[in-house]
Amino acid sequence: MASLGELERAVMDLLWAGHEAATANTLRDRLATTTEANGDAAGHEGKELAVTTVLTVLSRLEKKGLVERERGTRPHRYQAVSSREDHTAELMHEVLGSAPDREAVLARFIGSVTDSEAETLRKLLGHI
């Protein structure tokens, strides 16, 4: 129920990365810098978005339950409700739950996991 658009995703990435609460302005600045998402070389520098744009997506993310804001301070400060790992794990669970035969899905899932991930899983499952 909460798939993210491109900008929403970028904002969440920032909130997840440095995970103190940030203001809309800070985020806007970081968004301009952190436009690593393409292969073209130097010279390129992400253009600044309007702060209102950032505020809009922050509000939308808040409505989706991914972000919470401190309303007390005046420049509101925003932060992710849960860590990226928690959020991602939760998403994985949602996906898993969308199929009737969860164990069959897990079987396929395990089949395509890397060796080191498999090792991680073994440890997590309480085995040597």
Add this chain to the structure above:
Amino acid sequence: MASLGELERAVMDLLWAGHEAATANTLRDRLATTTEANGDAAGHEGKELAVTTVLTVLSRLEKKGLVERERGTRPHRYQAVSSREDHTAELMHEVLGSAPDREAVLARFIGSVTDSEAETLRKLLGHI
């Protein structure tokens, strides 16, 4: 890159359920019947969609790579490209891959898996 709408989902569910190839007409009929998705009692019977509607979503699903059709036969026959389990497992992988620290995600994921699922996983991972 391939999230499904409600009707698209319903169609995939049908294709996944009885998984011989089906025609648009068959699917439309099943869609009318298989409207179990609400609590109101008898009398209710999903209204028939136009066949063109079903054909449209089938085309869209085909474009998304979830469905393939036999173009040879005249009423084209449609079927899911991969099983629901495969598809779901693949989705889980996509989600997992969307985070930088996959192992951390797996840790959280395992934390919220049921006991029997954990047991399944242990077996799948090659342990007694």
Add this chain to the structure above:
DNA sequence: GCTACTTTTCTACGATTCGTAGAACTTTGA
């Protein structure tokens, strides 16, 4: 081969979501 019927494709429209941001309102600092 022509005609009636079936099936598929094309086009389209309303609703929702998302990127984007201006206009207007609110709060704060001097």
Add this chain to the structure above:
DNA sequence: TCAAAGTTCTACGAATCGTAGAAAAGTAGC
């Protein structure tokens, strides 16, 4: 109290999705 900074409201264009008619294409019987 006034200007600057911040927030909310409103909006618009693109994309997606449910929905389906109109038109085109194939099929079957005559």
